[in-house]
Amino acid sequence: MLPEPDPATCAALADDLRGVGFTSENLRAAWGESADDATGRELRAPALRALGDRTDPLAVLGRLFALGAHQPTADVAAALPRCGVEGLERLGLATAHGETVHPAAVLRPQSFADDTGEGEWWIASDLDEMARGGTLPEDHVLGVGGASRTLAALQVPTPAARVLDLGTGCGIQALRARRFADTVVATDISEGAVRFTRLNALLNGVEGIETRVGNLFDPVAGERFDRVVSNPPFVITPRAAGVPAYEYRDGGLVGDALVEAVVTGVGEVLEPGGVAQFLGNWETRDGVDGLERVRDWVAASPVPLDAWVVEREQLDPLAYAELWIRDGGTVPTGDRFARLLDAWLDDFDARGVTAVGFGSVLLRRAVGRPTLSRYERVGTALGARAIGGHIAGALEAHDRIAGLGDADLAACVLRTAPDVTEARHHMPGAEDPMVIELRQGGGYGRALSVDPGLAALVGACDGDLAVGVLIGAIAQLLEVDAASLQEDLLPRVRELIVTGFLAVVD
Structure with missing residues (x-):
């Protein structure tokens, strides 16, 4: 089992990894896109082949930590001047056997992105199938x-x-x-x-x-x-x-x-x-x-x-x-x-x-x-x-619309989300579309087939007029009863608000 991690040794290893530029981008560049993709399929041979006989710190640590391959003790020591091989052993990440260092865990950079920006962590875990060359305990x-x-x-x-x-x-x-x-x-x-x-x-x-x-x-x-x-x-x-x-x-x-x-x-x-x-x-x-x-x-x-x-x-x-x-x-x-x-x-x-x-x-x-x-x-x-x-x-x-009745919803002003696009599919020579589709570029990437009335409403929601006013105008264009059209559209408008196609304007 992994020993209790020592904070000072962890800090020293982090300094070394930072100094080497041990990042997912640099590793991908070191052994190439094809070999990098192969590691995701538990194949390390292409990456090892691409690195060849390189002995620079990035190659040495890439083989040891990311690919789970034994490395010369002298090369590992040179790549980790602060942590050293002894530090890796204290952390349970590797063991030294004479002139060779054997990995005891994998340690890989992992990039991430969220609403506040992008970054990267180093994530250690047990040796996986690629590193072990066999089944897992x-x-x-x-x-x-x-x-x-x-x-x-x-x-x-x-x-x-x-x-x-x-x-x-x-x-x-x-x-x-x-x-x-x-x-x-x-x-x-x-x-x-x-x-x-x-x-x-x-x-x-x-x-x-x-x-x-x-x-x-x-x-x-x-x-x-x-x-x-x-x-x-x-x-x-x-x-x-x-x-x-x-x-x-x-x-x-x-x-x-x-x-x-x-x-x-x-x-x-x-x-x-x-x-x-x-x-x-x-x-x-x-x-x-x-x-x-x-x-x-x-x-x-x-x-x-x-x-x-x-x-x-x-x-x-x-x-x-x-x-x-x-x-x-x-x-x-x-x-x-x-x-x-x-x-x-x-x-x-x-x-x-x-x-x-x-x-x-x-x-x-x-x-x-x-x-x-x-x-x-x-x-x-x-x-x-x-x-x-x-x-x-x-x-x-x-939460915003859960308590609103239909009259309150009809009084809301809506705006179509900027990632929403519309596609119309026609039979050759036909004037009217056979299918109208709304697509969402973000979120869950939903695609919805809609009728002309809902398509017209989504297209008209520009943050200016209330939903009820727009439905009344659309009813006139389609030559249908406005009250019936509103009764039909408002439940679907609720769904489009929750799923992010439409947004309520304050």
Whole structure:
């Protein structure tokens, strides 16, 4: 296990990394875009080949820390004049064996961007498959993966006094949350994980992150937080002999019970108005849709919750099993893969599971009666762009119009968001469009098919006239009844305000 990190040694290592220019941009330039992309597929040979016999500090540390390759002791010592090889050993990041230094962990630069700007952290974690050249141990502490980046991009960038990072892992969410919070409490069932979190906080000079060991909400019983973020171990894993139970992804419960426990329990650690954001899997089983099952979990919370659940992907049981068996380092050949696949499919069959959804959950402890209940499927790819600001804006917009009746909404002045575009599709030679589509450039990148009345209203919302006045004018142009058109359009206007196509003008 990683030793308790020494602050002075962490500071010395950070100085050395800064002096070398140990950044993701510089590493990508050192071994090239193609090789850099290959490292994301657990292939290090192209990067090692590109570096050749270079012995400059960036190449040496790139091989040692980012690629997990042994390096000459003299070269490592020269690259780290302040920390030295002895410092790496004190931190548990490497071990010296005579004239060779062996990596004991990976340490990689990780760039980020949010509403306040861009930056980069150094993130240490256990040796991964690329560095180990084999399967992972069950107590593996994961580095920054796709799910980590997704949740980081979803975090709302609004000020908070106290934030809980539940299941912190290497601490990437805690670091992200600390940019907007006074203090962060980071918990995990793994002592190794919280030590990596402390190490990464020290390496990056981030104070105000407290770590605790324990399961789910036990370490913070009786406490409340303004925000909770969590990338919990949500992967559905058979409880069967011979199936590895990786701590970083498996919560030890049956099916999607771990996510259910987070949904039903998080409200009690939130301050009124506090927001929880986390990722999860949920099963469609016995004919009940997965999103409906999540809705039932929210209803079972002992405190009232606003809810916004977005399913980004859905897999059938076979595809889901194959995904996570491969994730553990087992290739789809041989008896081991077949045995694991049978275990997964038997487990799903036992509960009548026909699909597994993946997505994000936003819950807010309601002040009074809940007013937000959104359960939707959004399939557009987000990439690495941060949409936390968009999510915060959607919550604010919902709150602003939730109490407005139709007459009040008709009196509002709206403006079309600057990232909204319109496309019209015509049959050859036709005067009228067959399809009118509104597209959102930011946020979730939604695309909506709309009718001429709604398209005209969105096009006319320039921050000048009230919605009701615009609808009256559009009704005259379309030669339809104004009251009927308003009754038809206003519910959809509400949706466009919440989803960011339209904004209320103060």
